[in-house]
Amino acid sequence: MKVATFNANSIRARLPIILDWLGREAPDLLFLQETKVQDVDFPDNPVEEAGYHAVFRGQKTYNGVAILSKSPLTDVETELPVQGIDEARFISGRMGTLHAVNVYVPQGFEVGSNKFQYKLQWLAHLLEHVAAHYEPSSPLLLAGDFNVALTDLDLYDPEGFRGEVGFHPDEQAILQQFFGWGLVDIFRRHVKEGNQYTFWDYRIPNGFKRNMGWRIDYILATAPLAERSRSVRIDREARAMEKPSDHTFLVAEFD
């Protein structure tokens, strides 16, 4: 089984890259974030022509999540309200005994801001939701854009960003609680080296060429799945294509 996650930064702008990628990689599951499209405008026809089912939850202009799958998902849920706000940041479903949860965690703007508090509460609420609805002993995938780098290995300038948004101890502490509950960071299970990133800010001149990036996209899995993980890969080629997203695909294969 092959699973991937990709912050598309608009599924419509990225449709050529996504369809090409589906054709070449043929994943069983593809988690997408920042689709930036309302449900009525979701490009479900091209996705179906590529041989995939799609479930999605979008909104105007911002956010938006989707899961593309070879087999249809059941028991789809799309709501995870935090502070009474229900943005399109969460979608979950089931494929047989496998549970899949796709998230687009708030970016957080600036440490100390209301948006940063919202990010922390959103992560804490996601953890509560996971702990209340799933078991560490059952197969669960939790993947997406978490907007948090965990260690000095996970961004190009740890000293420069220490304590800033995306690299703050309060964010990292909540992610650690997901691991404490029983989820495993599949990339880090296989790769011990640094300088391996999934996001490069468009605003940094030649940021991708200079590999000035962050590892903020994750595929997490409970132990029964993690033990079956055989390989993981960051697809840098998709970031080097014409009109790339600022993120790229993170891919994991399971027996």
Added chain:
DNA sequence: ATGGTCGGCAACCGA
């Protein structure tokens, strides 16, 4: 080298 990012969506906001 006197410039320097995207996407959505129609003036800026968010990343």
